[in-house]
Amino acid sequence: MKRFFLTTAIDYVNSRPHLGTAYEKVCADVIARYKRLCGFETRFLMGNDEHSQNVFKKASEEGLDPLKYCDQMEQEFRRTWKRLDVSFDDFIRTTEPRHRAGVTEITNRIHAAGDIYEGVYEGWYCVGCEEFKQEKDLVDGNCPLHPTLKPEWIKEKNYFFRLSKYQQPLLDHFAAHPEFLQPDVRRNEILRLIEGGLVDISVSRAGQSWGIPLPFDPESVVYVWFDALINYASAVGLGGDQEMFARWWPADLHVIGKDITRFHAVIWPAMLMSAGLKLPQQIFGHGFMTMNGQRMSKTLGTIVDPIVAADRLGHDPLRLYLVKEVTFGGDGDFSWERYDERYNVDLANNLGNLVNRVTAMAHRYRNGRVVPAGETSSRLRDLPNEVATCYRRAMDAFAIHEAAASVFRLIDATNLHITETAPWTLAKDPASADRLTQVLFDAAEAIRLAAVLLEPIMPSSSREILRRVGVSPDALLFERDGRWRSDGERVLLQEGPLWPRKELTTVSENPLPPGAPGAHPAPAPSTAAPGTAPGTAAPSTPAPGAAPAGGDRISIDDFMKVELRVAKVLAAERVPKSNRLLKLQVDVGTEQRTLVAGIAEAYEPEALIGKTVVVVFNLKPAKLMGVESNGMVLAASPDGGKPTVVSFETPPPPGTRVR
RNA sequence: GCCGGAGUAGCUCAGUUGGUUGAGAGCACGCGUCUCAUAAGCGCGGGGUCGGCGGUUCGAGUCCGCCCUCCGGCACCA
Numbered sequence: 001m002k003r004f005f006l007t008t009a010i011d012y013v014n015s016r017p018h019l020g021t022a023y024e025k026v027c028a029d030v031i032a033r034y035k036r037l038c039g040f041e042t043r044f045l046m047g048n049d050e051h052s053q054n055v056f057k058k059a060s061e062e063g064l065d066p067l068k069y070c071d072q073m074e075q076e077f078r079r080t081w082k083r084l085d086v087s088f089d090d091f092i093r094t095t096e097p098r099h100r101a102g103v104t105e106i107t108n109r110i111h112a113a114g115d116i117y118e119g120v121y122e123g124w125y126c127v128g129c130e131e132f133k134q135e136k137d138l139v140d141g142n143c144p145l146h147p148t149l150k151p152e153w154i155k156e157k158n159y160f161f162r163l164s165k166y167q168q169p170l171l172d173h174f175a176a177h178p179e180f181l182q183p184d185v186r187r188n189e190i191l192r193l194i195e196g197g198l199v200d201i202s203v204s205r206a207g208q209s210w211g212i213p214l215p216f217d218p219e220s221v222v223y224v225w226f227d228a229l230i231n232y233a234s235a236v237g238l239g240g241d242q243e244m245f246a247r248w249w250p251a252d253l254h255v256i257g258k259d260i261t262r263f264h265a266v267i268w269p270a271m272l273m274s275a276g277l278k279l280p281q282q283i284f285g286h287g288f289m290t291m292n293g294q295r296m297s298k299t300l301g302t303i304v305d306p307i308v309a310a311d312r313l314g315h316d317p318l319r320l321y322l323v324k325e326v327t328f329g330g331d332g333d334f335s336w337e338r339y340d341e342r343y344n345v346d347l348a349n350n351l352g353n354l355v356n357r358v359t360a361m362a363h364r365y366r367n368g369r370v371v372p373a374g375e376t377s378s379r380l381r382d383l384p385n386e387v388a389t390c391y392r393r394a395m396d397a398f399a400i401h402e403a404a405a406s407v408f409r410l411i412d413a414t415n416l417h418i419t420e421t422a423p424w425t426l427a428k429d430p431a432s433a434d435r436l437t438q439v440l441f442d443a444a445e446a447i448r449l450a451a452v453l454l455e456p457i458m459p460s461s462s463r464e465i466l467r468r469v470g471v472s473p474d475a476l477l478f479e480r481d482g483r484w485r486s487d488g489e490r491v492l493l494q495e496g497p498l499w500p501r502k503e504l505t506t507v508s509e510n511p512l513p514p515g516a517p518g519a520h521p522a523p524a525p526s527t528a529a530p531g532t533a534p535g536t537a538a539p540s541t542p543a544p545g546a547a548p549a550g551g552d553r554i555s556i557d558d559f560m561k562v563e564l565r566v567a568k569v570l571a572a573e574r575v576p577k578s579n580r581l582l583k584l585q586v587d588v589g590t591e592q593r594t595l596v597a598g599i600a601e602a603y604e605p606e607a608l609i610g611k612t613v614v615v616v617f618n619l620k621p622a623k624l625m626g627v628e629s630n631g632m633v634l635a636a637s638p639d640g641g642k643p644t645v646v647s648f649e650t651p652p653p654p655g656t657r658v659r
Numbered sequence: 660g661c662c663g664g665a666g667u668a669g670c671u672c673a674g675u676u677g678g679u680u681g682a683g684a685g686c687a688c689g690c691g692u693c694u695c696a697u698a699a700g701c702g703c704g705g706g707g708u709c710g711g712c713g714g715u716u717c718g719a720g721u722c723c724g725c726c727c728u729c730c731g732g733c734a735c736c737a
Contacts, residue, residue, distance in 0.1 A: 188663065189732050196733090258731085287731095325671085331731085338671090338686095345686070349699050357696035364695070405685090419701045424694065497697045580736055598736040619737060632737045 004040040006032055006253040007232050009260060010047040010094065013073035014054045017080045019334060020257075020289045020296055022306035026322050027286060027400060028255040029086045033456035034395050034403075038478045043248055045235050046081065047092035048074055049228045051221075056210040066210060067095060083307050084315050085459055092235040094212075094227060102234020103212045103227055107203075109275035111216055115162040116203065118217070159204035159220060166270035167198045173269065179282055181265045182398065183329035186258060186285040190265045201267065229268045233277065250278035258285040284398055287331035289322075304334055312336075316458035317343045317499070323457050324404035340502050348501040351411050351450070355465055355498060357418065358443045362492040365427050365436060370444055372486045373437040379417040380442050384410055384449050384484045391453050392478070400457075407453045414446040444469045444490050452481045461498065468493045563618040564634070564658035565589065566651070572605035584608065584633065588617060589655015596629035599645060612651035614658050 008028045011021055025046065032044035050070045059069035074093060081088065092099060110116050171194055174180060174187070181187040204220040205211065211221030230238070232251055237244035250272075256264050261283070269279045288295070291302035310318045321342050326332025362368050387410045394402035417439075426436040451465040455476055463473035470490035570592065571585035580598045582605055595615065616632040634646040 185664065185731075192662065193733080261732095327672090333671095341686070344697095344699095348697060353697055353699050355696095357700080359696095361695045408685095415700055418695075419693075422693075422695090427695090499697080501697050501699075596735085596737080616737075629737060 001041045002039065003043070003248070004032075004035040004253075005043045005045070005236065005248045005251045006035075006255060007045040007235075007251055009254075009256045010049040010092065010228060010231050011077060012052055012055070013048050013050055013070055013077070014052065014058045016073075017077055017306065018296055019291075019304035019306050019309065022080065022084055023289050023322050023326075023332070024255060024257060024286060025081055025086045025088075026084060026319050027328060029084075029088075030319075030323055030400050030456045031253065031255070031395075031398065032087060033459060037452075037455060037476055037482070043090065043236070044088045045090045045092065045232065046086070046088040047090075047231055047235065048077060048094070049224070049231075050093055050095045051211045051224050051227050053208070053210065053224070070095060080307060083310055084319065087459075090235055092231050094231055098237075098240055099231055099234040100212050101239035103222055103230045103239075104215045105239030106230050106233065106271065106275045106277070107222060107226075108215050109277075110161065110271060113274050113276070115165065115274040117160055117162070119158055119160045119200075157206070158202050159214065159217070160200040161203045161226070161267075161271070162274070163198045163201050163267065163270050166273055167194060169273055170194050170198075170266060170269060173279065180279075181261070182282065182284045185329075186261050186265070190261055193262065194266060198266070198270075225263055225267070226271070229263060229271065232280070233272075238277075251280040252282065254280050254283045256283065256285055258287055261285040284329070286329060287326070289326070290331060290333045292335050293333055309334075309339065313339065313343050313502070314461075314499070316461040317347055320346065320404065320458055323400050324408075326401060328398060328400045343499065344501055346408060347499040348497070350408065350415065351465075352497055352499040354411060354415055354418075354443075355447055355468060356496065358440065358447060359468055359492045359494040361423050362440050362444065363494045365423065366440060368492045368494065369489055370437060370441040370492065371489045372441050373434040375438065376442050376486070377417060377421055377439065379413055379420060380446055380484075383413050384446060388449065388453065388483050392482075395456075403453075404457055407450050407457075410446060410450050410453070414443055414450070417446070418443060441486070441490065444492060445485060448490075449482070449484060452476055452478075464498065468495060562616060564614055565617040566648075566654055566656040566658060567593075567613055567615045567631075567633075568651075568654045569608045569611045569613060572603075572608040574600055574605060582608070586613070586615060586631075587654040588615060588631070589653070593630045595631040595633065597633040597635070597645075599633065599635055602644065608645075611645070612648055612654070614646045 006028060008024050011017065028044065028046075032042050035042045048070065050066075055070065056066050059066040062069065064072075070093065074091075078091065107116070171191075174191055174194070178187075181190055203223045203226045204214050204217070205223055206220050208221050211224065212227055214220040214222055232254065233245070233249060234240075236248035238249070254264055264283050264285075272279050289304075290296065291304055294302045296302050296304065306318070318339075321334070321339055322332070324346070325338070325342060359368075362370055387406050391403045391406045394400070394406060421435075421439045423436055423439050426432040426439065447465060448469050448471050451462045451469070451471075454465075455462040466473040470492050565588050567586040567588045569584055569586050573583050574581070580600050582597050582600045582603065584595050584597055586593055586595060593615075614634040616634070619630075619632050636644050636646070
């Protein structure tokens with residue numbers, strides 16, 4: 001039997017799943033379900049990434065044993081995926097023994113291949129800064145902050161993977177397998193990156209306990225990224241169940257977010273090459289979901305909880321939105337208004353209403369029983385199989401949005417078919433009895449086919465529709481069920497609307513703040529200034545249910561940890577070769593400090609001199625473009641806009657505490 | 660700044676290797692209409708200098724050049 005093994009990225013467990021993570025799982029699930037429909041023995045893997053220092057920290061903060069914390073998060077993730085009907089076959093955690101076995105195996109193989117060397121972390125070191133310096137940070141070979149001190153060339157023990165060795169093999173692989181990384185934008189980006197040269201990467205961390213020990217040096221643990229990638233292989237038995245591994249490896253598809261393509265399309269294949277293992281067939285880097293055009297962020301309140309979204313209209317409507325409204329591979333936007341709109345149009349008005357009217361007519365005119373009794377009307381003669389073909393072509397190319405849209409062409413055609421044949425007119429003339437029967441049969445058959453095609457996207461709704469049109473929803477197979485059929489009697493069930501229409505007047509149920517676009521039932525667009533399309537200046541809109549739970553707020557003590565002070569800018573200049581950074585000399589009352597601010601796009605250095613601003617006084621120093629920054633200037637940074645520094649109507653003296 | 664992508668109706672986008680597109684779909688909006696149906700369905704309509712300027716061509720949204728704007732990737736976003 002043909003097999004298909006696909007994976008999603010494993011998720012960091014330091015925060016709960018949001019709509020962005022859900023998006024990836026749903027899209028992968030659509031592909032998995034489609035492959036099953038096509039008769040593939042399918043294995044769909046998901047999981048959690050637990051060996052992160054952030055996880056360790058987060059657990060400690062909550063006073064939990066890290067593993068206990070991860071146990072809780074696993075339940076959280078599983079609950080979410082279950083709610084969205086994500087049909088994973090396996091769920092791996094990187095703290096499981098089988099994963100440790102896989103990591104150990106592959107690390108040993110790479111080591112044996114001579115591609116891991118106990119090296120040194122080498123680099124320039126400025127004693128003045130107590131920091132490593134990159135070559136490019138140095139000016140004339142000297143630290144820009146301490147030009148009188150000669151930087152030292154320092155070495156520190158570490159383990160390295162010879163990634164550089166795989167530049168050419170990777171380029172060859174990309175050339176031989178154009179489909180290896182999709183979509184093309186991602187592929188080109190990565191190709192340029194590889195062409196630009198690869199440097200060996202550190203694969204170990206010393207002095208840490210949270211992680212998998214390096215087999216040949218238990219004092220070190222495997223670096224979290226190296227560790228995480230291996231989950232795909234350890235989940236199917238690498239280092240353990242040989243038979244299983246032989247059966248499922250290599251993976252057919254890794255579905256990942258575009259932010260981590262580099263790890264999956266460069267490091268991971270190189271690791272596999274080194275270990276003498278096959279490379280995955282394909283990697284697909286999907287885009288991100290935004291909320292009202294803004295990136296999902298906790299502080300902006302633009303996080304959408306997938307469970308809340310599923311609770312609003314149902315998990316299938318949410319899945320349909322994610323799949324149909326977003327070009328798979330590109331970024332997509334979610335808004336509650338659009339979500340409601342798509343629900344009404346696609347599901348209530350078109351598909352749901354179609355099922356309802358056809359089952360109602362079948363009952364009114366034929367006691368629910370329909371059989372083929374003549375010729376199929378022209379509207380439905382060729383289109384259904386065309387749609388099925390188009391759908392498959394799209395699905396096979398992972399154009400899942402196109403596949404979804406194509407099904408609605410069939411649904412629209414069926415509504416047209418009913419208008420054109422007017423069963424209610426046929427019913428008045430006994431001579432048209434057979435014609436009426438056939439018209440109803442055709443409609444029922446079209447609905448059946450649409451439901452089969454929708455199964456990967458809306459599994460439970462699909463089954464419900466199939467049940468209503470008198471077809472067994474079990475064990476669907478594309479070869480048999482995915483094209484027009486005119487066999488047998490169908491007994492239709494009339495059970496009322498599947499998706500009740502959501503009236504637009506209920507927008508007030510949307511948890512939109514007053515003043516947000518869409519919060520007014522009857523806006524007057526004609527009075528809007530040209531170019532100010534509603535929504536462009538949308539303030540952040542909290543997700544429903546994301547009402548300030550105590551957990552997201554900090555205590556006054558937390559806030560008091562941040563020492564904000566009034567500061568006066570004494571000098572300002574551009575950081576060389578930087579287009580965003582300004583180097584500022586400020587008076588913070590007790591002393592003068594140098595700090596770097598990313599506001600060069602909005603402020604000329606001269607304009608800042610003498611200005612009174614607010615700085616974070618007790619921030620750890622950081623070096624940016626080689627300049628050490630001791631503090632941070634507070635500024636408002638609108639998405640896509642230029643920053644504005646916080647200032648005063650009547651400037652207080654430098655050093656004044658701000659709280 | 661470098662590399663890549665994109666700028667087409669109010670919104671989201673199709674437009675294949677230049678010519679049956681003297682510019683299309685869906686949503687929204689307006690009008691009409693059937694009545695099986697969830698005030699749903701179906702039909703008609705308004706509305707666009709196809710980012711700007713120049714060029715190649717018998718002919719360009721579709722090719723070339725320059726410019727503008729937006730997005731993404733990388734490099735500095737404390």
